[in-house]
Amino acid sequence: MTKRMGYRAWRWQALWWHHFFLLWSTIDGQTRYSIPEELKQGSVVGNLAKDLGLGLSDIFDRKLRVASEAGEQYFSVDAGKGELVVNDRIDREALCGQSASCVLPLQVVIENPLNLHRIEVEIKDINDNSPSFHTNELSLKIPETAAVGTRFPLESAEDSDVGSNSVKSYMLPKNDCFTLKMKEVEDGKIVPELVLEKPLDREKKTVHQLLLTALDGGNPVMSGTSQITITVLDVNDNYPVFDKNIYKVSLGENTAKDTFVIKITATDADEGPNADVEFSFGSRTPDSVSSVFEINSLTGDIYLKGHLDYERAASYKIEITAKDKGFPEMESHCRLQIDVVDFNDNTPEIVLTSEPQPVREDAPSGTVVALLNARDADSNNNSKVTLQLPKGSPFSLKPSFSNNYALVTSGALDRESFSEYNIEITATDSGSPPLSSKKIIPVSITDVNDNPPVFTQPSYNVYLKENGVPGSILYSVSASDLDFGENAKISYSILDSKVQDVSVSSYVYINSDNGSIYSMHSFDYEKLKVFQIQVQAKDQGSPSLSSNATVHVFILDQNDNAPAVIYPSSAALGSLSHQRMPRSAKAGHLVTKVTAVDADSGHNAWISYRLAEATDASLFTVNLYTGEVRTKRAASEQDDSSQRLLIEIKDDGEPVQSSTVTVSILLEDGLHEPILDLRQKKAAEPSKKTGRITLYLILSLASVSVLSLLTFLILAVKCIRNSRSSGSCCTRRSDCDDYKNPNRNLQIQLNTDGPIKYVEVLGGDMLSQSQSFRSCMSPMSEYSDFTLIKPSSTTDFKEVISVLDASLPDSTWTFESQQVSRKK
Numbered sequence: 130m131t132k133r134m135g136y137r138a139w140r141w142q143a144l145w146w147h148h149f150f151l152l153w154s155t156i157d158g159q160t161r162y163s164i165p166e167e168l169k170q171g172s173v174v175g176n177l178a179k180d181l182g183l184g185l186s187d188i189f190d191r192k193l194r195v196a197s198e199a200g201e202q203y204f205s206v207d208a209g210k211g212e213l214v215v216n217d218r219i220d221r222e223a224l225c226g227q228s229a230s231c232v233l234p235l236q237v238v239i240e241n242p243l244n245l246h247r248i249e250v251e252i253k254d255i256n257d258n259s260p261s262f263h264t265n266e267l268s269l270k271i272p273e274t275a276a277v278g279t280r281f282p283l284e285s286a287e288d289s290d291v292g293s294n295s296v297k298s299y300m301l302p303k304n305d306c307f308t309l310k311m312k313e314v315e316d317g318k319i320v321p322e323l324v325l326e327k328p329l330d331r332e333k334k335t336v337h338q339l340l341l342t343a344l345d346g347g348n349p350v351m352s353g354t355s356q357i358t359i360t361v362l363d364v365n366d367n368y369p370v371f372d373k374n375i376y377k378v379s380l381g382e383n384t385a386k387d388t389f390v391i392k393i394t395a396t397d398a399d400e401g402p403n404a405d406v407e408f409s410f411g412s413r414t415p416d417s418v419s420s421v422f423e424i425n426s427l428t429g430d431i432y433l434k435g436h437l438d439y440e441r442a443a444s445y446k447i448e449i450t451a452k453d454k455g456f457p458e459m460e461s462h463c464r465l466q467i468d469v470v471d472f473n474d475n476t477p478e479i480v481l482t483s484e485p486q487p488v489r490e491d492a493p494s495g496t497v498v499a500l501l502n503a504r505d506a507d508s509n510n511n512s513k514v515t516l517q518l519p520k521g522s523p524f525s526l527k528p529s530f531s532n533n534y535a536l537v538t539s540g541a542l543d544r545e546s547f548s549e550y551n552i553e554i555t556a557t558d559s560g561s562p563p564l565s566s567k568k569i570i571p572v573s574i575t576d577v578n579d580n581p582p583v584f585t586q587p588s589y590n591v592y593l594k595e596n597g598v599p600g601s602i603l604y605s606v607s608a609s610d611l612d613f614g615e616n617a618k619i620s621y622s623i624l625d626s627k628v629q630d631v632s633v634s635s636y637v638y639i640n641s642d643n644g645s646i647y648s649m650h651s652f653d654y655e656k657l658k659v660f661q662i663q664v665q666a667k668d669q670g671s672p673s674l675s676s677n678a679t680v681h682v683f684i685l686d687q688n689d690n691a692p693a694v695i696y697p698s699s700a701a702l703g704s705l706s707h708q709r710m711p712r713s714a715k716a717g718h719l720v721t722k723v724t725a726v727d728a729d730s731g732h733n734a735w736i737s738y739r740l741a742e743a744t745d746a747s748l749f750t751v752n753l754y755t756g757e758v759r760t761k762r763a764a765s766e767q768d769d770s771s772q773r774l775l776i777e778i779k780d781d782g783e784p785v786q787s788s789t790v791t792v793s794i795l796l797e798d799g800l801h802e803p804i805l806d807l808r809q810k811k812a813a814e815p816s817k818k819t820g821r822i823t824l825y826l827i828l829s830l831a832s833v834s835v836l837s838l839l840t841f842l843i844l845a846v847k848c849i850r851n852s853r854s855s856g857s858c859c860t861r862r863s864d865c866d867d868y869k870n871p872n873r874n875l876q877i878q879l880n881t882d883g884p885i886k887y888v889e890v891l892g893g894d895m896l897s898q899s900q901s902f903r904s905c906m907s908p909m910s911e912y913s914d915f916t917l918i919k920p921s922s923t924t925d926f927k928e929v930i931s932v933l934d935a936s937l938p939d940s941t942w943t944f945e946s947q948q949v950s951r952k953k
Contacts, residue, residue: 160248162213165255166221171214174204174250178211181237181246185211192240196482197233204235204250213248221252222289229291238483243497245482245533256294256347260286262355263413267341269323269359270457273331274366280310281323282462284413286343286353297346301339307359309341323357331361362457367398369406369451371463376449378465382437383472390422390467393429395451403455411448411462418447422467431465439471440506473560475506477514479568482533490544491577498524498572499536503556511560524552524572536570544574545611578616578670582608584678591682595654596689603637606644606678608666616670624663624677633662637682646680654686655728688733688782694790696724708758712770712796716762720749723756723790725778733782741789742775749794751776758792770796 162175177195178188187193188208195204195213205216225231231254237246262284269281288296299321301309306327311319321341337359344352371394378391397404408429410419421435422445429451445467452460485499503514516526516534523540536552550572557565584606591604610617621644626633639646646662660682667675697706708721727734738756743749748768750761758774772794779787 160246161251162248163251163253164215164219165253166219167255167257168215168219170217173207174213174215176211177206177213177237177248181239183211183239185209187239190241192238194238196236196238198236203233219252221254222258224252227289227291236482238500240483240486243483243486243500243535245500245529245535247530247533254291254294256290256345256349256351258289258294259351260288260296260343260345260353262286262341262343262353264355266356266358269357270362271325271329271359272362272364272366272457272459273329274364275325275329277325277328279325280312281325282312283321283323283341283357284355285318285320286355288343288345288353290345290347293346295345296343298344300342300344304337304339306337307339323359329361335361337361365399365403365453365455365457365459367403367453367455368459368461369395369397369453371395371449371451371461374463376463376465377468379468379470380433380437381470381472382439383474384433384437386433386435388433390431390433391465393424393431393449393451393463393465395429395461395463397453397459399453399455399459403453403459405454406451407454409450409452411450414447417442418445421445422447424449437469439469439508440475442469443471443508444468471508471511473507473511473558473562473564475511476564476566477503477505477556477558478566479503479516479554479556481570485536485570485572487573487575488538488542489577490542490574491579492538492542494538494540496538497535498538499570500529501534501536501554501570503532503534505558507558507560511558513559514556515559517555517557519553522550522552524550526554536572542574544576544613545580547574548613549573576613576616578612578668578672578674580611580616581674581676582610582619582666582668583676584608584664584666586678588679588681591680592685593648593652593682594685595652595687597648597651599648599650601648603646603648603682604680605646606664606666606680608644608676608678610668612668612670616668618669619666620669622665622667624665626661626663628660629657633660636660637662639664652684654684654730655690657684659683686730686733688729688780688784688786690728690733690780691786691788692725692727692736692778692780694723694725694778694788697721697790697792706790707793707795709795709797710760710764712764712766712768712798714760714764716760718760720758720760720794721792723751723758723776723778723792725756725788725790727780727786729780729782733780733786735781737779737781739777739779740774741777742773744769744772744774748772749774764796768796772796 160175160177160180164172164174178185178193183191183193188206188211193206195202195206197203201217203215203217203219204213206212207214221231224233231252233250233252235248235250237248238244239246264284267284271279271281283299286296286299288294296319299309299311299319301307301323306325306329308324308326310322310324312322313319321343323339339357339359341355341357342352343354344350376391376393380388380390393408395406395408397406407426408424409426410422410424421433421437422431423434424431429449445465447465447467449463449465450460451463452458480502482500482502486497488496488498503516505512505514514532518524518526523538523542525537525539527535527537529535536554552570552572553567554570555565555567557563585608589604589606593603606621608619608621610619620641621639622641623634623637623639623646628636636649636652637646638649644664644666646664662680662682663677664680665675665677667673697708706721710718710720714720723738725736725738727736736756737753738751739753740746740749740751745768748761748764749758749772751758751774756776756778758776774792774794775789776792777787777789779785
């Protein structure tokens with residue numbers, strides 16, 4: 130055994146040097162290599178990277194890998210050199226058996242972009258197997274009456290090698306009675322036959338020992354031997370004779386068990402027991418045959434006892450022996466060939482050559498997703514496979530070669546509609562009836578930033594009380610993004626804009642993560658009534674997408690201003706006002722009028738007057754709404770000449786804000802009423818100035834009346850429009866009705882609760898807080914009065930130039946104005 134192994138090693142080395150320079154060729158776009166079998170692991174097959182036109186860096190970058198269609202991974206790629214090397218022992222006989230050609234197909238998969246190359250490696254046979262006989266000893270029984278020239282078939286030797294390395298000849302040592310002849314049968318195979326050269330004489334020699342040697346055609350030649358023992362028999366001298374030397378029959382692979390196959394017939398010219406023939410399979414019949422077929426020894430009928438499988442064995446060649454019962458026994462042989470007809474009993478199979486790759490939703494049509502192969506173990510039309518995809522699928526199959534396909538995109542993809550596709554591919558063969566199978570390939574769609582963030586509403590209205598705590602939250606805006614991952618992460622920011630010539634970022638800031646808007650400081654309604662914020666929501670995609678929303682912030686008035694006295698003018702500078710009145714004054718005499726304003730709005734600006742303290746409370750009274758100080762009765766000599774009044778002025782807010790003014794009244798004898806003299810003088814001597822002032826007063830009152838009427842009409846229209854969404858006729862805000870002139874941004878605020886105490890006229894830009902006016906009327910007064918103050922939002926009344934004194938009986942009025950900063 131050791132000598133034989135050394136011999137094989139020597140032959141292997143010789144073949145290795147013989148095949149040192151391996152050949153490769155490209156046929157129809159395929160690369161082909163040829164190597165001998167039994168190469169050592171790590172032996173180089175060829176430079177695969179060079180032959181495919183790839184650089185060494187492409188092996189790593191494009192993830193080059195080799196897949197064997199045979200299942201076993203016999204080869205691998207040396208990533209450092211790009212060479213295809215042997216990965217495992219290759220035994221040609223185990224792979225291809227007796228096939229004349231042995232080719233291993235390989236698939237080379239390259240990614241980025243995905244591509245598939247097919248290469249073939251031809252495995253050349255080396256003479257590494259010696260011829261061998263089925264048995265080391267063969268026994269023959271030959272009657273002595275056998276005629277010279279009779280041929281006795283011998284067992285053929287088997288050699289796992291093919292071609293020139295297979296069995297080529299047989300050799301028999303020289304002897305007196307027998308020679309060796311060769312008989313060629315189908316497929317070019319030779320069978321040794323023992324030929325009787327001289328008559329046998331059992332009385333001289335009963336047993337003959339011969340050594341049969343089988344030689345192959347390899348270099349060096351290898352051989353195998355079998356010992357032949359020949360026993361010379363007497364009497365029975367006729368052999369059974371078959372009616373055919375070769376029987377042929379075809380069976381469908383779906384033939385049922387116990388089906389009759391064929392009847393073998395043989396006759397014997399002898400008589401009696403010597404003519405009784407028994408049939409059997411040859412002594413060398415393999416189990417793969419005897420497990421499928423059986424023969425009736427008496428009748429020669431052959432039946433199917435197992436299952437036929439065309440894919441396992443397409444044909445059976447069986448040796449049939451017919452033996453008589455004479456003494457000695459005489460036997461003859463024939464051959465039965467059974468061809469299996471393929472039946473479409475194998476469903477097609479879909480095999481993924483490469484795993485499916487994730488696809489971007491903006492991938493163009495034709496993008497390769499996966500590579501696959503369709504197979505069917507049947508033959509002819511039964512093995513032809515067609516693939517189909519469901520209708521409406523955004524994918525298609527692009528055929529390549531040898532039933533290889535590429536799954537590619539064929540339509541637009543949208544991850545927001547379908548984030549993953551389970552592609553069902555149906556494979557159908559061309560058999561009758563056709564068989565089919567299905568395979569589901571999951572393909573995930575990766576996100577592309579193609580959707581901007583969307584706010585829950587395009588604009589927001591926020592109502593905020595003035596004097597709030599700095600840093601408190603004003604409102605939280607929210608936006609959503611249909612994209613995924615980083616493309617759906619949203620950050621919020623405030624776009625730069627101006628509020629009263631100051632950046633809006635000085636007033637508020639926003640949490641970039643959750644959209645919460647916070648105040649930077651407290652707000653003063655008297656300085657800022659409304660402003661707007663432009664909020665931007667931006668995702669983190671590349672490129673990023675964004676959208677904007679507007680937040681309108683309305684400042685709600687709080688009662689944070691106490692009434693301020695603007696008349697008597699001395700009270701504006703101090704707390705004491707000195708007035709004089711004649712002691713002869715009658716009841717109802719107008720002593721003076723206290724005028725005050727409140728910088729707040731609505732109910733918070735409604736002012737009432739009350740006499741808090743007095744030297745003689747029975748002598749004077751103060752009008753609740755107008756602040757007029759009048760006598761309740763006629764003054765008398767007993768009244769003190771110096772009267773002191775403390776007047777409290779309160780607004781209607783919550784909590785109530787108030788202020789006081791002290792009026793000192795001096796009662797004098799002989800003092801005339803200047804107001805009466807002035808009336809008489811003016812009545813007697815009207816002037817152009819008085820007429821002009823009267824005209825202005827009439828026009829002003831008429832304008833206010835028209836504006837009031839127009840306001841009520843507009844409010845009525847708004848009530849009708851809003852009646853569906855609100856339960857009340859009108860929405861009251863700070864107990865005032867607003868009117869805005871679309872052309873001049875004019876806003877009128879009228880008190881509608883009880884007697885009209887004032888009318889606010891706000892003109893110009895709301896955000897600039899300029900061009901703002903307030904007019905106050907006192908219909909409860911005996912005389913009409915009209916006070917116009919500009920602006921209404923300021924609390925600095927020290928700059929007031931003049932005030933209308935309604936104490937003049939002829940409705941004489943003064944016009945007072947205050948200049949404030951205007952928007953540049």
